[in-house]
Amino acid sequence: MTSWSDHAIWWHVYPLGFTGAPLTAAPEGAPVRHRLRRLESxxxxxVNLGCSGLQLGPIFASETHGYDTVDHFRIDPRLGDDDDFDHLVAQARRRGxxxxLDGVFNHVGRGFPAFARALAEGPGSPAARWFRPGDGAGGFAVFEGHDQLVALNHAEPAVLDHVVRVMGHWLDRGASGWRLDAAYTVPRAFWREAVTRVRRRHPDAWFAGEVIHGDYAAYVTEGGLDSVTQYELWKAIWSSLNDGNFFELAWAxxxxxxxxxxxxxxxxxxxHDVTRLASRLTDPRHLGHALAVxxxxxxxxxxxYGDEQALPGVKEERAGGDDAIRxxxxxxxxxxxxxxxxxxxxxxxxxxLRRRHPWLVRARTKAEHVANRALALRSEGAAGEVVTLLNIGDDAYRFPVDVSRLSVADSCAGAGGPDEDPALVPAHGWRVLVHRP
Structure with missing residues (x-):
C-alpha cells in the first residue's frame, strides 16, 4: 500500500544553528525568543526546491545543542513557544x-528533572530507575562518553510511558513523524512497543531511526520502525568518487x-553530524554525480540545509566541532x-526528475557496467526505468549498455538534444536517461 512517505523528500534544518540561537540555554526566567518563526520565510x-517535508533537528528545551533535552514537552525558549510551533506547522501544511521532528529518547541532559531527583534520592529511588547504572556522575551511564548526556533505562516502564506521551503529544499538534536519534543504542523491543502504542492514535505517523552501523533491516522488522538512515550508502557515494573506485558504490x-x-x-x-558534501569531495566537479545517485x-x-547551495563545512572531533556544519x-x-x-x-x-518518477522510492538499482572511474546504473520499478551514467575519468566515455529506448533527461550540461549520443558521457560528466516521451 502506498504511503505519503513514499513521496517524501525532506529539507533537513538544524533550527538552533539555522536561526543563530546562542550555544547555551538562557537562565531560567529569561524572555522567550521567537526564532522558530524565522523558518516561515x-x-x-x-517548496521551490521540490521538497515535500521539513525535517527539524531538536527543538525541545535543552542545555546546549538540543541533544541534551531537559523538557520534551516544551519548545526550547531560544526558539520560541507552543504558539510558534503551531504557527510553523500550519504554515508548512498550507504549502503541502x-x-x-527529532526525538532524542536514548539520553537526556543532566538538567532533566528526573535525573536531579535520582541524584538527590539515591540509587534505590523510583527516579533512579529511569537511568542505566554506569560509570558516569552519580553512578549512571552516559552516552558514548559524553558526561552531559545521561543514558535512559529503556527497561523501565516509566521511560516507555514518557516516550509514548511525548511522541503522541507532538503528533497531536501536527507533526507527521519522528526521526529517532541514536536509535541504534536503544533495544529494538523498546521501539516496537513505543511505536505500536503511538500508532493506535496516529496510524499514518512515520518513524525513521538513526542507525549508523548494524543490522539496518532488523530495526524495521524487529523494532517496528518504517525506515533507518542509510549511512552505508552515504559513505560509498563520496568515497567511491574520491577514490576513483566505483566498485565500492556498486557493492553498496x-x-x-x-x-x-x-x-x-x-x-x-x-x-547535521557529518562534513558537508562540498568539503568532503576532493573534486568539486563530482558533486553532480553524488546528487544523480x-x-x-x-x-x-x-x-x-545549505548543501543545496554547495556550502562548505568540516566536522571536527572537538568541543564546538559541529559549529561549521550547523x-x-x-x-x-x-x-x-x-x-x-x-x-x-x-x-x-x-x-x-525524482518527483516525475515517484516509483523510484522502491526501485532496485543494478550496476550494469562497472569500471574504476565509470559506472552505469539501471534503476527499475513497476512503472519504468532510469539509467544513470557516471564518468569521473579525464576522457569521454562511451558506455557499453543498451540505451536504445532512452534519451537524456538531465546531465552535467542540462538536458540533451535529439541527436546526442546518450551513451557518450564527457570527462567528469554524468547523465540521467529516461524513456523517450
Missing amino acids: WLDYA LRVL LDRHNGLLEVFAPMTFVGN LFTVGGVPSLY PAFPDGPDGLASHGMPVYRLHQRLIG
Missing part, C-alpha cells in the same frame, strides 16, 4: 509540507537493494550569496 524556498547498491526488499531507507549525502536510487531522500542562515533566501544558485538549480532539476 524559508518554506517557499523548500509535512513536519518531521547491491546491499541497498536487499534493504529495499524490506523497507525504503532514509538516504542522504549530508546531515541520490535521486535515482531507491529510498526516501533527505537534503541538509551555520546560521539569513532572514530569508534573498540574503543568500548568488554563487550558490547553480547548485540550487541542479537540485531543483534532479528533484523534479
Whole structure:
C-alpha cells in the first residue's frame, strides 16, 4: 500500500544553528525568543526546491545543542513557544509540507528533572530507575562518553510511558513523524512497543531511526520502525568518487537493494553530524554525480540545509566541532550569496526528475557496467526505468549498455538534444536517461 512517505523528500534544518540561537540555554526566567518563526520565510524556498517535508533537528528545551533535552514537552525558549510551533506547522501544511521532528529518547541532559531527583534520592529511588547504572556522575551511564548526556533505562516502564506521551503529544499538534536519534543504542523491543502504542492514535505517523552501523533491516522488522538512515550508502557515494573506485558504490547498491526488499531507507549525502558534501569531495566537479545517485536510487531522500547551495563545512572531533556544519542562515533566501544558485538549480532539476518518477522510492538499482572511474546504473520499478551514467575519468566515455529506448533527461550540461549520443558521457560528466516521451 502506498504511503505519503513514499513521496517524501525532506529539507533537513538544524533550527538552533539555522536561526543563530546562542550555544547555551538562557537562565531560567529569561524572555522567550521567537526564532522558530524565522523558518516561515524559508518554506517557499523548500517548496521551490521540490521538497515535500521539513525535517527539524531538536527543538525541545535543552542545555546546549538540543541533544541534551531537559523538557520534551516544551519548545526550547531560544526558539520560541507552543504558539510558534503551531504557527510553523500550519504554515508548512498550507504549502503541502509535512513536519518531521527529532526525538532524542536514548539520553537526556543532566538538567532533566528526573535525573536531579535520582541524584538527590539515591540509587534505590523510583527516579533512579529511569537511568542505566554506569560509570558516569552519580553512578549512571552516559552516552558514548559524553558526561552531559545521561543514558535512559529503556527497561523501565516509566521511560516507555514518557516516550509514548511525548511522541503522541507532538503528533497531536501536527507533526507527521519522528526521526529517532541514536536509535541504534536503544533495544529494538523498546521501539516496537513505543511505536505500536503511538500508532493506535496516529496510524499514518512515520518513524525513521538513526542507525549508523548494524543490522539496518532488523530495526524495521524487529523494532517496528518504517525506515533507518542509510549511512552505508552515504559513505560509498563520496568515497567511491574520491577514490576513483566505483566498485565500492556498486557493492553498496547491491546491499541497498536487499534493504529495499524490506523497507525504503532514509538516504542522504549530508546531515547535521557529518562534513558537508562540498568539503568532503576532493573534486568539486563530482558533486553532480553524488546528487544523480541520490535521486535515482531507491529510498526516501533527505537534503541538509545549505548543501543545496554547495556550502562548505568540516566536522571536527572537538568541543564546538559541529559549529561549521550547523551555520546560521539569513532572514530569508534573498540574503543568500548568488554563487550558490547553480547548485540550487541542479537540485531543483534532479528533484523534479525524482518527483516525475515517484516509483523510484522502491526501485532496485543494478550496476550494469562497472569500471574504476565509470559506472552505469539501471534503476527499475513497476512503472519504468532510469539509467544513470557516471564518468569521473579525464576522457569521454562511451558506455557499453543498451540505451536504445532512452534519451537524456538531465546531465552535467542540462538536458540533451535529439541527436546526442546518450551513451557518450564527457570527462567528469554524468547523465540521467529516461524513456523517450
